[in-house]
Amino acid sequence: xxxxxxxxxxxxxxxxxxxxxxxxxxxxxxxxxxxxxxxxxxxxxxxxxxxxxxxxxxxxxxxxxxxxxxxxxxxxxxxxxxxxxxxxxxxxxxxxxxxxxxxxxxxxxxxxxxxxxxxxxxxxxxxxxxxxxxxxxxxxxxxxxxxxxxxxxxxxxxxxxxxxxxxxxxxxxxxxxxxxxxxxxxxxxxxxxxxxxxxxxxxxxxxxxxxxxxxxxxxxxxxxxxxxxxxxxxxxxxxxxxxxxxxxxxxxxxxxxxxxxxxx
Amino acid sequence: xxxxxxxxxxxxxxxxxxxxxxxxxxxxxxxxxxxxxxxxxxxxxxxxxxxxxxxxxxxxxxxxxxxxxxxxxxxxxxxxxxxxxxxxxxxxxxxxxxxxxxxxxxxxxxxxxxxxxxxxxxxxxxxxxxxxxxxxxxxxxxxxxxxxxxxxxxxxxxxxxxxxxxxxxxxxxxxxxxxxxxxxxxxxxxxxxxxxxxxxxxxxxxxxxxxxxxxxxxxxxxxxxxxxxxxxxxxxxxxxxxxxxxxxxxxxxxxxxxxxxxxx
DNA sequence: TGAAAAATGTGGGGCACTCCACAAAAAATT
DNA sequence: AATTTTTTGTGGAGTGCCCCACATTTTTCA
Numbered sequence: 336x337x338x339x340x341x342x343x344x345x346x347x348x349x350x351x352x353x354x355x356x357x358x359x360x361x362x363x364x365x366x367x368x369x370x371x372x373x374x375x376x377x378x379x380x381x382x383x384x385x386x387x388x389x390x391x392x393x394x395x396x397x398x399x400x401x402x403x404x405x406x407x408x409x410x411x412x413x414x415x416x417x418x419x420x421x422x423x424x425x426x427x428x429x430x431x432x433x434x435x436x437x438x439x440x441x442x443x444x445x446x447x448x449x450x451x452x453x454x455x456x457x458x459x460x461x462x463x464x465x466x467x468x469x470x471x472x473x474x475x476x477x478x479x480x481x482x483x484x485x486x487x488x489x490x491x492x493x494x495x496x497x498x499x500x501x502x503x504x505x506x507x508x509x510x511x512x513x514x515x516x517x518x519x520x521x522x523x524x525x526x527x528x529x530x531x532x533x534x535x536x537x538x539x540x541x542x543x544x545x546x547x548x549x550x551x552x553x554x555x556x557x558x559x560x561x562x563x564x565x566x567x568x569x570x571x572x573x574x575x576x577x578x579x580x581x582x583x584x585x586x587x588x589x590x591x592x593x594x595x596x597x598x599x
Numbered sequence: 600x601x602x603x604x605x606x607x608x609x610x611x612x613x614x615x616x617x618x619x620x621x622x623x624x625x626x627x628x629x630x631x632x633x634x635x636x637x638x639x640x641x642x643x644x645x646x647x648x649x650x651x652x653x654x655x656x657x658x659x660x661x662x663x664x665x666x667x668x669x670x671x672x673x674x675x676x677x678x679x680x681x682x683x684x685x686x687x688x689x690x691x692x693x694x695x696x697x698x699x700x701x702x703x704x705x706x707x708x709x710x711x712x713x714x715x716x717x718x719x720x721x722x723x724x725x726x727x728x729x730x731x732x733x734x735x736x737x738x739x740x741x742x743x744x745x746x747x748x749x750x751x752x753x754x755x756x757x758x759x760x761x762x763x764x765x766x767x768x769x770x771x772x773x774x775x776x777x778x779x780x781x782x783x784x785x786x787x788x789x790x791x792x793x794x795x796x797x798x799x800x801x802x803x804x805x806x807x808x809x810x811x812x813x814x815x816x817x818x819x820x821x822x823x824x825x826x827x828x829x830x831x832x833x834x835x836x837x838x839x840x841x842x843x844x845x846x847x848x849x850x851x852x853x854x855x856x857x858x859x860x861x862x863x
Numbered sequence: 864t865g866a867a868a869a870a871t872g873t874g875g876g877g878c879a880c881t882c883c884a885c886a887a888a889a890a891a892t893t
Numbered sequence: 894a895a896t897t898t899t900t901t902g903t904g905g906a907g908t909g910c911c912c913c914a915c916a917t918t919t920t921t922c923a
Contacts, residue, residue, distance in 0.1 A: 349869095349870070349871095354742075355722070357742065358718065358721060358722070358739065358742055358743070361735070361738055361739055361742060363660075364628070364660045364667040364668060364669060365629070365660055365662040365666075365667040367662070367663065368909095368910075368911095369909075369910080377871075377872085378871070378872050378873080379909095379910080379911095380871075380872070380873085380911095380912095381870080381871055381872075383910090383911080383912090384870085384871085396627075396628045396629055398629040398631070398662060398664060398665055398667075399631065399663060399664030399665060399879075399880080399910075399911085400662060400663030400664050400879095400880085400909075400910060400911095401662055401663065402629075403628040403629040403662075403667040403668075404628060404667075405628055470734050470737065470738060470750075473734070473755045474734060474755075474757070474760065476755075477755040477756070477757035478757050480757070483754065484754070484755035485752070485753070485754055485755070485766075486734075486750070486752055486753060486754075486755050486762050487750075487752055488749070488750055488751055488752035488770050489749070489750060490747065490748070490749055490750075491737045491738075491740075491741045491748035491749065491750050492741070493738070493741035493742050493744070496738065498750050502749075506752050613899095613900070613901095632879095632880075632881095633879075633880080641901075641902085642901070642902050642903080643879095643880080643881095644881095644882095644901075644902070644903085645900080645901055645902075647880090647881075647882090648900090648901085663879095663880070663881085663909075663910080664879075664880060664881095664909095664910085665880095
């Protein structure tokens with residue numbers, strides 16, 4: 336059942352079912368095996384197998400009798416390495432949230448690290464005003480009553496649960512804040528870069544309209560390069576990371592006057 | 600065990616446990632009865648009772664074997680009536696989704712009925728462009744790859760999981776679409792009204808910028824009135840509901856040339 | 864078209880969870 | 894201290910779910 340490069344036949348039974356399951360999870364926090372089996376007209380065992388597959392991909396959190404949507408921020412493919420990454424992201428997020436002063440105005444970028452920051456910021460209850468293009472960030476912070484959240488307009492990109500595009504950029508340009516918190520795919524001595532298409536311009540706009548720029552990045556991403564350039568090191572006020580930068584990168588950061596913080 | 604205004608003794612066994620449960624839900628999407636019982640050193644029956652109480656307060660979504668964090672955003676409390684309402688909402692949503700033609704441009708309002716519509720629209724896979732102020736609607740439709748989703752800017756309102764405010768209205772005003780799908784708190788012969796603050800102006804803007812206006816409303820809401828007036832019956836093109844309107848309302852609709860559709 | 868591979872269904876044993884009613888323990892009230 | 898109220902535990906019947914192995918159907922590929 337490989338069909339590599341072959342005629343795209345109208346075959347979709349298993350796939351359609353799994354898409355439906357994911358869709359359902361966006362609406363209900365929990366779905367039951369038995370319920371779905373009945374709705375799809377398949378045996379419970381088949382649904383169980385779907386669950387197992389989705390769970391292996393990190394798209395579903397398996398539970399007795401059914402499954403839940405995985406935590407926002409837990410991303411597709413949580414193997415050993417990305418689990419490890421989550422701990423680091425949490426540390427970075429907690430540290431970043433601590434940099435926010437009561438009454439601050441902020442911009443927060445989309446991404447799993449910045450989402451962790453939003454969680455801790457909501458938990459801390461620091462009163463502040465936040466402008467973001469990330470739907471999960473908005474929902475997390477909005478939950479806490481204490482922060483005022485402004486969402487950017489734009490085209491919705493499901494893979495990142497965020498909005499992008501010229502409308503997003505224009506909206507950001509019409510504001511000015513105390514500090515912004517940005518994530519990125521990679522950082523090296525020549526600057527910061529991003530892989531996901533359409534996000535670089537949004538990040539640039541946020542940096543432009545903030546008095547202070549904090550870059551949140553996990554250790555794995557130090558030293559690499561992405562597809563689109565976001566900005567140079569000179570544009571960064573502080574780097575918040577899980578491990579101290581080394582070698583050329585460390586020197587370049589120092590030369591550009593970037594404050595390097597290691598989240599413990 | 601009332602202790603009204605009495606000395607606040609250091610009694611917290613039940614309360615502490617329930618706080619722990621909620622805390623746990625912030626970290627994991629699902630918790631098990633058995634797991635917690637063991638951790639707290641209490642019987643599973645006690646945890647079950649905790650779950651029931653939290654569930655009644657809408658703080659936990661009960662599932663077989665455990666519980667999940669409730670959906671981010673709106674959760675009024677699903678008692679008998681709102682469960683019953685869901686079936687009707689689904690019927691209405693399915694019918695409304697069927698009114699969309701391939702290539703249409705739409706505006707979709709925030710609300711539980713319109714969210715159902717978004718589900719069916721995503722399922723149908725009708726290619727279209729949708730502008731919405733509801734985060735769940737955006738996420739649901741965005742999932743399906745087939746619709747282009749534009750999100751409005753504005754202040755995020757956690758209770759409705761939607762954005763509102765002057766920026767939302769201004770953004771809507773700068774667009775024009777084929778049809779819009781609106782929900783409301785109430786409808787009576789004098790017009791459509793809404794209770795949730797800040798939504799009436801958004802709905803009005805959508806209606807203004809659409810060639811055709813579809814009002815989605817469940818039977819319980821026919822005949823009542825809300826706090827803020829949205830529009831008159833003349834502004835409505837079609838009413839999609841779960842049961843045929845009767846009496847004065849039916850005559851008023853007829854007089855205003857509203858097409859009444861009953862979703863089966 | 865026939866063989867291999869994948870997906871799905873079936874049946875049964877076992878375990879986990881639910882539900883209920885009542886008993887026991889702890890806390891609050893008098 | 895005795896009584897009422899609240900909270901928690903216990904036991905047993907019933908049900909849903911899990912898991913495994915194997916049969917059956919569907920799809921893919923030679």
